[in-house]
Amino acid sequence: MADAPAALAGLSRLAEAYAVILCDVFGVLHDATRVFPAAAAALAAFRAGGGTVVLISNAAEPGARLSESLRARGIRDTYDDLVTAADVARSLLVGATVRRVHHIGAARDRVLFADLPVTPVPVDAAEQIVCTGYPDCDDDLDATLAAAAQRGLHLLCTNPDTCLTVGATHLRFAGLVAARYRAFGGHVVETGKPGALIYRRALDKAERSRGQPVDPTRILGIGDTVALDVVGALGNGFGALHIGTAQPPPADASTRLYRMPALVW
Structure with missing residues (x-):
């Protein structure tokens, strides 16, 4: 090295x-x-x-929402523009005229779909999967991913990071879901770094x-x-x-x- x-x-x-x-x-x-x-x-x-x-x-939140959050923290006049993984995902959804998505991640992350003609639906009714994080309960995750892969759905992953340990807490992220989807033969599009x-x-x-x-x-x-x-x-x-x-x-x-x-x- x-x-x-x-x-x-x-x-x-x-x-x-x-x-x-x-x-x-x-x-x-x-x-x-x-x-x-x-x-x-x-x-x-x-x-x-x-x-x-x-x-x-x-971030799974659109850039406009992130900008508001930064201003609330007193972070302003330090940048000319910003872009989030959610912004990229939103553009892809609009460009593909997707209307029904199956969302994997925290409910609060559904701000990603704000003002879009998109409705979260069960996987068997979805046109695409959007993963913003690792689910709190993953009991049905493999079954969901297998069903999506069989239908040939693309998965948009906003955060390719996999895991992080902070003190005694082990955090899991959307990248782990993306890796599991690839193992089922599914196609993943990473909208984040x-x-x-x-x-x-x-x-x-x-x-x-x-x-x-x-x-x-x-x-x-x-x-x-x-x-x-x-x-x-x-x-x-x-x-x-x-x-x-x-x-x-x-x-x-x-x-x-x-x-x-x-x-x-």
Whole structure:
């Protein structure tokens, strides 16, 4: 495995090398219980110097709802635009004129379908599956996935992450459902990181904001999860800044990979 990159003192060390930042939200700007003011200030300083910031999140809520949540936390004037995995999923549903979906995930995640002509239905009546998280009870999950695969339904997965252990709590995410669906021979479309769809949407927003195309080598992805943020950024030809110290860099780490314990200017 490649050696871990040396930790940077601050984002200012990279400001001249990059024109656009695609920044993760959870784990970088806040952790649900705390906001990280230094991280927001770092993004604001980057913008003040002429840079463009697009937030990119695997959240199951549409971007407009996430923006409201960030403002409520006092996070504002730190980004030019944002995109969520829910935004990508919504576009795919609209583009495919899907009307009946089988939803797997928390009931609160059905905000993804707000204002869409979409109705959650049982799997045997669905045109598509949308998975936003791991179900609280998975007793019937395999039967549901087997039935969906037999019908040839596509599964939209908003968060390809699989699991995380926080203290004594083991959390499971939508990526585990997607893996099980693939095992049944089902087709999965990932609308969140590290998939290309959400990065393509974020790049479109950055280019509209700047009014011109952006060279991928001038784009920096920032996030705290190697498998999602770092792999996604490097895989799309961008630089990657890993926030945190707990995870090692990927084996193909290059001179485009940087790290910082926390995002500061």
